[in-house]
Ligand SMILES: Nc1ncnc2c1ncn2[C@@H]1O[C@H](COP(=O)(O)OP(=O)(O)OP(=O)(O)O)[C@@H](O)[C@H]1O
Ligand SMILES: O=P(O)(O)OC[C@H]1O[C@H](OP(=O)(O)OP(=O)(O)O)[C@H](O)[C@@H]1O
């Protein structure tokens with residue numbers, strides 16, 4: 001039987017859809033029967049194990065899965081020996097301390113001697129120890145934001161994204177402990193054969209991720225402004241320039257980071273650029 005790399009993906013929850021999407025964008029198609037706990041890729045030596053996010057670091061450490069897509073916050077919390085290979089840019093959130101919105105907050109001393117509810121006791125304990133704080137940790141597995149309202153705790157340590165769950169529960173965020181996103185993790189001792197499959201997968205993932213952050217840009221500009229515009233464009237190497245039928249005008253093509261695009265747009269226009277288009281890129285190999 002030929003070797004297959006085993007990847008763990010969340011069985012159900014926030015990470016599953018985007019995890020399967022990134023594999024698909026890498027050209028990997030999974031036969032996905034509903035409620036299946038194990039599946040195979042049709043066109044890549046990959047076997048998918050659907051597991052609980054919170055169990056994944058241990059499975060990867062123990063080699064049950066070779067690699068996994070998991071929340072970085074869970075990797076930190078579980079303190080297992082796994083290697084983070086690549087941040088994947090989705091499921092972005094932060095682990096933060098929050099307190100009742102009307103409480104006065106004068107700094108970390110606020111937490112001294114307080115009772116704090118969390119589903120992330122190891123991360124909270126590390127934060128308290130680092131800051132020489134003596135607080136009582138109360139572990140609950142979900143709906144942490146309700147704890148202060150029902151008299152279970154004074155404050156909480158939980159994941160925040162938009163902040164709307166905190167707001168709805170009359171809490172305010174006061175300290176960020178950790179920022180997190182989905183990441184690809186790996187067992188520390190995988191075989192050479194599996195490493196070769198992993199290298200191929202990583203190459204594809206990085207091409208997909210680079211493409212997401214960049215746009216293909218086309219614009220028209222007076223030919224005598226090409227040099228000025230090329231100096232403004234933070235492109236890959238050098239822009240492609242083609243003459244337009246209209247005399248004295250050229251078309252310029254390049255690739256720009258999404259963020260840079262918005263910062264240079266006014267300068268491009270000031271140099272006579274017109275008809276500026278951006279096109280999404282499928283894959284980008286640098
Ligand atoms: N509000 C949020 N916005 C963005 N990402 C989030 C948010 N809440 C959690 N996450 C990220 O998504 C991951 C999965 O969250 P989800 O609630 O689906 O599962 P879980 O309850 O942590 O795990 P399990 O699969 O063990 O039940 C979290 O570990 C975190 O990295
Ligand atoms: O800042 P927000 O955008 O409101 O998101 C934060 C909430 O999202 C997560 O809960 P989730 O919805 O995953 O529910 P769970 O506790 O059942 O996992 C997290 O535990 C917070 O409660």
Ligand SMILES: [Mg+2]
Pocket residue numbers: none
């Ligand atoms: Mg959750």
